[in-house]
Amino acid sequence: MKRWSWLSRLILWSLSLTLLLVLVMGAAISWGSADLGWEDVWRTVGTKLTGSEPVDPATEAIIWQIRLPRVILSALVGMALAGAGVVFQGLLRNPLADPYILGVSSGAALGAAIAIFTGAGAAWLGGWTVPIWAFLLASVALFLVLGLAGRGWNRSTLILAGVVIQAFFGAMLTFLIGMSSAEELQQIQFWIMGSVSAREWHHIYVVLPFLISGLTLIWLMARPLNLFSLGERSAAHLGVSVRRTRMVLLLSATLMTAAAVAVSGTIGFVGLIIPHIMRRIAGPDHRVLIPAAVLTGGLFLVGADTVARTVMEPRELPIGVVTAFVGAPFFAWQLKRKHEYQ
Amino acid sequence: MLVADGLHKSYPNRRVLCGVSLSVSPGEVLGIVGPNGSGKTTLLRLLTGEELPDKGEVRLDGRPLCDWSQREKARCLAVLPQEGLPSVPFTVREVVEMGRHPHQGFWPWAGERDRHVVESVLLETGLQADRDRHVDQLSGGERQRVAIAKAMAQDPRVLILDEPTTFLDIAHQLGMLDWIRSWSQREGIAVLIVLHDLNLAALYCDRILMLKEGTCFAQGSPSEILTPDRIRKVYGVQPVLTRHPVTHAPQVLLQPGAGDSSATKPAESFTL
Numbered sequence: 001m002k003r004w005s006w007l008s009r010l011i012l013w014s015l016s017l018t019l020l021l022v023l024v025m026g027a028a029i030s031w032g033s034a035d036l037g038w039e040d041v042w043r044t045v046g047t048k049l050t051g052s053e054p055v056d057p058a059t060e061a062i063i064w065q066i067r068l069p070r071v072i073l074s075a076l077v078g079m080a081l082a083g084a085g086v087v088f089q090g091l092l093r094n095p096l097a098d099p100y101i102l103g104v105s106s107g108a109a110l111g112a113a114i115a116i117f118t119g120a121g122a123a124w125l126g127g128w129t130v131p132i133w134a135f136l137l138a139s140v141a142l143f144l145v146l147g148l149a150g151r152g153w154n155r156s157t158l159i160l161a162g163v164v165i166q167a168f169f170g171a172m173l174t175f176l177i178g179m180s181s182a183e184e185l186q187q188i189q190f191w192i193m194g195s196v197s198a199r200e201w202h203h204i205y206v207v208l209p210f211l212i213s214g215l216t217l218i219w220l221m222a223r224p225l226n227l228f229s230l231g232e233r234s235a236a237h238l239g240v241s242v243r244r245t246r247m248v249l250l251l252s253a254t255l256m257t258a259a260a261v262a263v264s265g266t267i268g269f270v271g272l273i274i275p276h277i278m279r280r281i282a283g284p285d286h287r288v289l290i291p292a293a294v295l296t297g298g299l300f301l302v303g304a305d306t307v308a309r310t311v312m313e314p315r316e317l318p319i320g321v322v323t324a325f326v327g328a329p330f331f332a333w334q335l336k337r338k339h340e341y342q
Numbered sequence: 343m344l345v346a347d348g349l350h351k352s353y354p355n356r357r358v359l360c361g362v363s364l365s366v367s368p369g370e371v372l373g374i375v376g377p378n379g380s381g382k383t384t385l386l387r388l389l390t391g392e393e394l395p396d397k398g399e400v401r402l403d404g405r406p407l408c409d410w411s412q413r414e415k416a417r418c419l420a421v422l423p424q425e426g427l428p429s430v431p432f433t434v435r436e437v438v439e440m441g442r443h444p445h446q447g448f449w450p451w452a453g454e455r456d457r458h459v460v461e462s463v464l465l466e467t468g469l470q471a472d473r474d475r476h477v478d479q480l481s482g483g484e485r486q487r488v489a490i491a492k493a494m495a496q497d498p499r500v501l502i503l504d505e506p507t508t509f510l511d512i513a514h515q516l517g518m519l520d521w522i523r524s525w526s527q528r529e530g531i532a533v534l535i536v537l538h539d540l541n542l543a544a545l546y547c548d549r550i551l552m553l554k555e556g557t558c559f560a561q562g563s564p565s566e567i568l569t570p571d572r573i574r575k576v577y578g579v580q581p582v583l584t585r586h587p588v589t590h591a592p593q594v595l596l597q598p599g600a601g602d603s604s605a606t607k608p609a610e611s612f613t614l
Contacts, residue, residue: 007451219450220448220449220450222450223443223446223450224443226432226436226440227440227443229428229430229432230427230428230430230437230440231423231428233392233423234421234423236392236412237390237416237419237420237421237423238416238440238441238443238444238496239412239413239414239415239416239417239443239444240412240443241412241413279431283431284430284431284432285432285436287450287451
């Protein structure tokens with residue numbers, strides 16, 4: 001079998017997945033509880049993009065203020081979580097690692113809740129207060145987990161450490177909820193369930209810079225990340241500054257997780273399943289795998305959110321429930337197969 | 343090329359190396375032998391710069407090893423660990439290309455020269471036909487060959503190998519060592535190799551360094567070093583020495599029941 005160069009595979013995967021993502025997002029916008037036809041939806045988008053007068057202000061509001069931000073946001077969140085998952089799995093050489101299972105997401109959720117509850121730093125951090133608090137606490141959670149797991153980061157010890165930290169941070173989150181007033185309560189509740197409902201454009205502007213900078217960093221480090229799969233000693237012998245590279249990669253992945261959690265709460269399993277499946281299909285080369293998994297992550301979450309808001313109309317399921325229904329059996333199946341990555 | 347001067351290394355509860363000096367020059371193969379726990383692994387870790395000596399110094403190309411950046415060092419010194427390549431789903435070509443990493447720039451893509459080197463290495467090592475096979479589907483011997491190809495793509499001037507033949511059958515052992523020696527002579531590469539098998543060491547090394555309890559017990563050509571007396575003192579066994587009928591290298595024949603564990607202290611304490 002003649003293999004294509006990584007560059008042609010990169011272009012092929014990126015183009016086809018981008019196209020698919022745009023199509024699925026388009027379908028997701030046209031689909032919802034308000035009964036709008038395809039033509040109405042697309043005519044509205046068209047007039048908005050060309051700057052002409054809206055056909056119907058009500059339709060425009062539904063499309064432009066409700067559905068579009070929500071669909072774009074779920075794509076961005078899926079991308080961020082899948083990107084973080086690729087890095088955690090590759091770096092820790094652990095197919096079960098992902099931001100949720102490592103407790104990074106719950107750290108970020110606690111940080112976000114603290115920001116909402118206390119409003120600390122809001123004066124000078126402005127709109128960044130929530131993501132920055134999320135990032136700080138997510139980093140604390142990550143380094144606690146890595147510290148608990150000890151040297152070598154054995155596969156099961158790492159997962160157990162993640163469980164411990166998740167339980168602890170979860171308890172602190174519940175404690176915060178217990179102390180909060182009704183309005184804050186509702187907001188914080190949302191971080192536990194994970195949801196992208198009622199999100200607006202400014203939420204997108206919050207995630208976007210973190211996502212873009214995080215993704216650029218990890219893609220530029222794709223080759224060292226490949227070398228990590230040979231083991232840290234071999235990577236060092238090939239000229240990788242192991243500590244520095246590891247730190248930059250871990251912090252980038254944490255940053256992307258924190259940005260995602262800050263706007264959508266803890267959505268599990270995206271960072272676990274998507275990188276895993278894409279590693280199978282697109283191959284282990286991170287130069288191809290990172291973009292492929294990131295785009296698929298976006299695709300998956302847009303799909304999951306569409307299911308979440310339409311399957312029990314007019315009621316909505318939290319999106320985390322949908323991803324868990326898919327992800328938990330997958331995780332169980334992965335636990336049973338042991339031969340890989342040993 | 344690679345020089346070590348009076349290396350000392352202690353861990354909290356025991357002294358591992360005590361004043362070991364050595365040097366390897368271009369095109370030379372230096373073998374390091376010694377019983378378990380004699381400090382071979384620690385010596386290698388000091389020579390590759392993974393750990394720092396308590397006293398003494400390692401110099402690469404006349405410059406102290408600790409002054410080299412990780413990347414510079416990797417352009418000059420390749421290391422083949424005992425376990426070889428882990429079972430990764432990368433293809434043979436991709437793994438060989440990983441050897442180019444220290445020569446490549448910051449951007450994730452490979453240059454024209456890297457592609458050229460990878461192709462010629464694949465050709466030389468006879469891996470051309472296996473280039474698109476996945477490493478996790480190869481046998482142990484094939485995988486070791488890929489590991490050497492990766493080291494060749496690294497284009498080093500010093501090659502350090504830690505018991506590279508441990509997991510190989512005799513055909514692959516000989517094939518691997520033949521290959522390393524001819525590469526070393528052709529390109530003038532200084533090779534430092536830890537070997538368990540004294541007979542292989544006698545056949546393939548220009549010089550042998552014998553370690554005993556963290557000190558350099560003897561150093562010289564195989565015929566000088568491998569004597570029944572020394573082997574008894576270092577390993578605590580009573581061997582018979584003979585000459586190889588073809589190459590005239592010394593060869594060690596073992597005798598059943600001639601192990602004498604009192605001649606040497608048990609090197610490793612099993613009561614940790």
